[in-house]
Amino acid sequence: AQTVTQSQPEMSVQEAETVTLSCTYDTSESDYYLFWYKQPPSRQMILVIRQEAYKQQNATENRFSVNFQKAAKSFSLKISDSQLGDAAMYFCAYGYGGSQGNLIFGKGTKLSVKP
């Protein structure tokens, strides 16, 4: 069975600094997708970034980038120049074509940003 593990329940970063959130997953599939979602306090969950497993290039979205290590089954999220608005729960998620669309989510990492 596929699983997604986020080993850091909570993390903290100073404003303007860089932080990396960890995610590992377990799968026997070769073609799949990985996602990072952000859930600000009392606000809607939104997509931060997605990565297709067949793409070797790491996805980037402004200050957010991933380090995708397929062989190691690792998918970490790097947030550069952290801002107060980055404070949120971050969820890593996995999905593959045979699943009819449902994603498997990690338990989340709560990120605090200190001014």
Add this chain to the structure above:
Amino acid sequence: DVKVTQSSRYLVKRTGEKVFLECVQDMDHENMFWYRQDPGLGLRLIYFSYDVKMKEKGDIPEGYSVSREKKERFSLILESASTNQTSMYLCASSLLAVDTQYFGPGTRLTVL
């Protein structure tokens, strides 16, 4: 922009009541999902639907049912609410299978 709306942000019900949570998306998405979110457990899939009148059980379907009579609307039903169903319920939709899912704001349900 995709918009997913949920009928209530906060809901308080009594044990044994029948509870309806409704979700509507406005982007003609094929797939819709209901998740339950609890602290320390992440998101767990209750049910999903890949077409009108089609439904599939997720990881924790016990005590829940769903209905999808129209493409844009996906309802979650608690037949007889129990206190252990107190939780945050999130609805999501996606255009394709294994695609970006767009989430609603959530319904925080308290069962007394």
